[in-house]
Amino acid sequence: MPQTPSTRWCPTPEQVMILEEMYRSGVRTPNAAQIQQITAHLSFYGKIEGKNVFYWFQNHKARERQKLRRRLCRHHQLLLLNNHHHQQAAGAASEDVSPPPPSPTTPTAAPLTPHGLLLPHPHTTTTPCFIPQGYNFHEVTVPGLDLVGKLDSVETLDEDPTAGMAAEEWMATMDFSASLPPCCRPLKTLDLFPTKSTGLKEDCSSSKSSSCSTSTN
Amino acid sequence: MPQTPSTRWCPTPEQVMILEEMYRSGVRTPNAAQIQQITAHLSFYGKIEGKNVFYWFQNHKARERQKLRRRLCRHHQLLLLNNHHHQQAAGAASEDVSPPPPSPTTPTAAPLTPHGLLLPHPHTTTTPCFIPQGYNFHEVTVPGLDLVGKLDSVETLDEDPTAGMAAEEWMATMDFSASLPPCCRPLKTLDLFPTKSTGLKEDCSSSKSSSCSTSTN
DNA sequence: GCAAATTAATGATTTATTCAAG
DNA sequence: CTTGAATAAATCATTAATTTGC
Numbered sequence: 001m002p003q004t005p006s007t008r009w010c011p012t013p014e015q016v017m018i019l020e021e022m023y024r025s026g027v028r029t030p031n032a033a034q035i036q037q038i039t040a041h042l043s044f045y046g047k048i049e050g051k052n053v054f055y056w057f058q059n060h061k062a063r064e065r066q067k068l069r070r071r072l073c074r075h076h077q078l079l080l081l082n083n084h085h086h087q088q089a090a091g092a093a094s095e096d097v098s099p100p101p102p103s104p105t106t107p108t109a110a111p112l113t114p115h116g117l118l119l120p121h122p123h124t125t126t127t128p129c130f131i132p133q134g135y136n137f138h139e140v141t142v143p144g145l146d147l148v149g150k151l152d153s154v155e156t157l158d159e160d161p162t163a164g165m166a167a168e169e170w171m172a173t174m175d176f177s178a179s180l181p182p183c184c185r186p187l188k189t190l191d192l193f194p195t196k197s198t199g200l201k202e203d204c205s206s207s208k209s210s211s212c213s214t215s216t217n
Numbered sequence: 218m219p220q221t222p223s224t225r226w227c228p229t230p231e232q233v234m235i236l237e238e239m240y241r242s243g244v245r246t247p248n249a250a251q252i253q254q255i256t257a258h259l260s261f262y263g264k265i266e267g268k269n270v271f272y273w274f275q276n277h278k279a280r281e282r283q284k285l286r287r288r289l290c291r292h293h294q295l296l297l298l299n300n301h302h303h304q305q306a307a308g309a310a311s312e313d314v315s316p317p318p319p320s321p322t323t324p325t326a327a328p329l330t331p332h333g334l335l336l337p338h339p340h341t342t343t344t345p346c347f348i349p350q351g352y353n354f355h356e357v358t359v360p361g362l363d364l365v366g367k368l369d370s371v372e373t374l375d376e377d378p379t380a381g382m383a384a385e386e387w388m389a390t391m392d393f394s395a396s397l398p399p400c401c402r403p404l405k406t407l408d409l410f411p412t413k414s415t416g417l418k419e420d421c422s423s424s425k426s427s428s429c430s431t432s433t434n
Numbered sequence: 435g436c437a438a439a440t441t442a443a444t445g446a447t448t449t450a451t452t453c454a455a456g
Numbered sequence: 457c458t459t460g461a462a463t464a465a466a467t468c469a470t471t472a473a474t475t476t477g478c
Binding site (some may be wrong): 004007008010029058061062065066 | 447448449450451454455456
């Protein structure tokens with residue numbers, strides 16, 4: 001018998017297909033209920049857990065972003081190079097970089113508080129490379145698709161407790177604290193247990209400069 | 218009646234005290250079972266959920282690290298300054314930087330827990346600034362404490378499926394996919410739903426240089 | 435004293451980074 | 457090398473402290 005329980009989830013092609021379709025349709029950070037539904041749906045095609053769905057979207061989102069970033073970076077560098085060498089090099093970009101919409105009238109006003117005060121900590125981070133602030137590569141919601149269905153159809157609660165939920169919060173929907181035996185309420189003494197040792201990282205003058213640097217590993 | 222449901226958890230002093238005590242005792246990233254127990258314990262003192270415990274440890278860990286980092290930074294800068302000016306300035310440090318023990322013969326062996334368990338992946342990251350690799354500021358386990366108790370006492374399973382679990386994984390312990398009504402297996406069509414728009418950030422050549430830079434606002 | 439205005443803490447979310455299985 | 461899994465860092469957002477003018 002296979003004694004290797006295969007520690008990690010191995011998605012079937014159908015599962016991947018469906019997940020990708022959902023992603024393409026705009027799903028990025030499904031909430032608890034949505035993850036439940038997706039999981040239930042995909043479990044028809046193979047073994048799957050909620051956390052698999054959760055991680056999949058997390059990873060896919062991150063890696064799409066990273067991919068795009070890399071592409072834009074390459075594009076940028078090419079442009080610089082071309083500008084430098086004074087060559088026109090029409091369609092030289094090796095990959096079709098989806099044209100970043102300049103977002104003509106992005107309100108992105110300065111961090112002015114409703115009180116009319118300058119914010120002490122301008123969260124509008126330093127304008128990256130040349131990526132427009134509000135540019136989201138895949139937020140477009142293709143309305144004609146019905147692979148991705150109404151995920152919040154069950155239980156049309158009016159109060160909808162898990163309304164704005166997203167990401168990790170889904171883990172909180174089931175308050176399992178009630179699933180404990182009633183005997184462990186005042187649990188007077190607890191023993192200590194080991195923890196993972198993670199040393200300090202980061203520097204005083206952190207200069208990450210990581211992304212897009214054609215890592216030659 | 219208070220119509221403000223108070224979206225976020227407001228820990229009671231007792232809860233904070235206990236959590237801090239646990240942290241001091243070495244708890245850093247409790248796993249699902251541990252979180253369950255802690256939650257059950259703390260729920261005696263006030264409303265609390267598992268995710269609150271999870272977040273608390275996450276935040277506390279991060280912020281302790283950050284605090285220490287800052288202190289070390291200041292210390293470092295002071296040292297540099299003093300070395301530069303060739304002044305001895307004995308105890309000039311404005312804050313008591315917990316002296317990073319040079320640990321002459323720190324066996325800093327792999328993260329071996331008191332239980333004799335090897336931790337999954339030590340994440341021995343790139344050596345930062347000047348912080349010794351295996352230096353964990355609060356990993357010391359004070360053995361005489363019984364505020365923190367044996368958290369993994371319930372259910373001494375032999376197979377122990379959630380053995381090396383930690384952090385977010387606790388959310389996966391309850392495979393709620395089974396808690397769904399059996400009717401929703403092949404869920405043929407799902408409707409799309411809106412997602413939060415989160416734009417790109419980060420740069421190609423990111424140079425944040427944020428921390429420790431005595432911001433003169 | 436107090437209440438609006440700010441600031442500091444900190445709970446909650448999202449993003450980036452890293453590890454390692456396949 | 458791809459990608460599932462896990463963790464850390466960054467960020468957002470709300471509450472508590474604290475300040476400030478009256």
